[in-house]
Amino acid sequence: MSTRKQMPGRLLRLLSLLQSRREWSGRELAERLGVTERTVRRDVDRLRSLDYPVTGTTGTAGGYRLGPGTTLPPLVLDDDEAIAVALGLVGAAGGGVSGIAESSMRALAKLEQVLPARLRGQLATVSSAAESVPRPGIPQVDPGVLAVLARCCRNHEIVAFDYQSRAGAASRRRVEPHQLLTLTWRWYLLAFDPSRDDWRIFRVDRIDEVTPVLHRFTPRVLPAPDAATYLVESFASAQYRHRVRLSVRLPAHVVAETFDGVVRGSVDPAGPDACVVRFSADTPSLVLSQVVPIVALGAEFAVEEASPEVAALIADVGERLKRSFGDAAASAGPGSG
Structure with missing residues (x-):
């Protein structure tokens, strides 16, 4: 049964918020939606009645999160987000991720098929006029590795992996992942390594056997304004x-x-x-x-x-x-x- 047509606008906005972050407090959702926390609780119950797996905890530290379900919920995008996804898919086809070109083009075709008529023309223009040329010699990254690292960054979960250094030395690392970054067509993971008591930058194409440890950590303060600045300054120094x-x-x-x-x-x-x-x-x-x-x-x-x-x-x-x-x-x- 299609549920999206049955949803009022506020429920779709609530679903969009739940998809954008791991967890929200009731107060935060109420402020974003311009309603009371009681209304948020009622809307969450309505989402649950439509088989969306929204879990919640009570108390001062309580909140709501959208858990994994048996079916894929509709992905709610505004106009700018839809065009941004299209541009990202075009750019990904020329990036350093193994096998991503074909997958990106399939996803782009599906996105064009489900978009409203007012955006379909814009997306068709992007699809036909934009093309990314693959850069030769760039190490390819396993998309599965990227997906696990990205999830652990978002959820603040410790991750372990095998790593080969620039000199070819192999080691098993256990780190607190902070952010994934791309620079000159290469992927990097910025993470804090407790065993070294310092921040480290890892080339993702040198990472293998990634295993989430399923232990949460409290994010540390980065010694730079942002991750991109830290990465560039690290290369420079x-x-x-x-x-x-x-x-x-x-x-x-x-x-x-x-x-x-x-x-x-x-x-x-x-x-x-x-x-x-x-x-x-x-x-x-x-x-x-x-x-x-x-x-x-x-x-x-x-x-x-x-x-x-x-x-x-x-x-x-x-x-x-x-x-x-x-x-x-x-x-x-x-x-x-």
């Missing part, structure tokens, strides 16, 4: 084996704006028209990829310090470029073109 330090005759903000994505180091002012840039990475080629945008700016710069492998690579690439372009200029001859 990390010290890797290969490094370089440059002095650049340009303002720091001009140099910083040239980087699309993560700067694996820092850009610090050295006066109004100069800055000092430091990079470090796992490989000399990654350091070089950060130096190239600096060179492309055309400003004067000097290499003040570099690890031996980085210095050798920069010198070799510079010599080969000089030789190649010199040969090209010579073969073109004067007055060519």
Whole structure:
């Protein structure tokens, strides 16, 4: 039996709220809906009569939550949310999640089929005009692993998993998951590791054998304004084996704006028209990829310090470029073109 057509608007709004968060207090729901807590209790009873598994507890810490049921309840989306989901599905097709492209397109087709007529045209436009090109070489993430980690982040549940470090060392970790983030097409888990008594960032493609421990934890205060800031600052401050330090005759903000994505180091002012840039990475080629945008700016710069492998690579690439372009200029001859 279809229940959605029988629901008044307030019941649909209540169902939408219950779907958006793990647990709500009666007072919070009443404030959101603009009704009394008694009305909330009555509406919850109506949802239960329609076979929605809404559970509740009494007392000062009591609240309501939508539990798992035998049937899938209608997903209530407003207009902006529906278009946002469509755009997300298009973008997911080009992301680093294994097998997600086909699933995303199937979900997009289903979403278009059930949308009201006023939104169907907008969604059709998005579907036909937008396409995400997969980025080669990006490690693929198991969608099942992402789903478990996301649930544990939302529910504040401790999670255990096998992890392979950057150096290839394997370990079993037990952490308090805080948030999943994507950066430069890679997925990361920000979590607090009690055994290290510190925050840690895990590459999700290196996570395996995920097991929710089913123990709740109280979320800790992150030592940053938000998770995204913490992630970017962690990359910037990390010290890797290969490094370089440059002095650049340009303002720091001009140099910083040239980087699309993560700067694996820092850009610090050295006066109004100069800055000092430091990079470090796992490989000399990654350091070089950060130096190239600096060179492309055309400003004067000097290499003040570099690890031996980085210095050798920069010198070799510079010599080969000089030789190649010199040969090209010579073969073109004067007055060519």
